[in-house]
Amino acid sequence: MRLLYFGRLAEVAGTRGGEVELPAGVATVAAARDWIAAGNPALGEALASPTVRAVVDDEFAADDRSLKGATELAFIPPVSGG
Incomplete structure (x- = not known):
């Protein structure tokens, strides 16, 4: 699966994302958030x-x-502009 981070999330992650192999138990967006949090x-x-x-x-x-x-799966923070 391609995992992507945008905006400030890419800064916190230290990457804009890449290909990952999700563990078998990671079946929902919430579970993916938890899996990511465990590693970072x-x-x-x-x-x-x-x-x-x-x-x-x-x-x-x-x-x-x-x-x-x-x-x-991508994560997008709020965006502001002007």
Whole structure:
């Protein structure tokens, strides 16, 4: 699966993402957040913000969204502009 981070999340992660093999028990967006947090607590804290949105295969997704068959999971923080 391709895992992507945008904005400040990429800064906290130290990467914009890449290919990962999710463990068998990671079946939802929420479980992916927990798995990421276990490996990088600072990133986990950033992903826990209620304003960070998950996108699964180009569609915004709730935390209970299944990752079965998904090819991409992205996390997007709020964006401001002017």
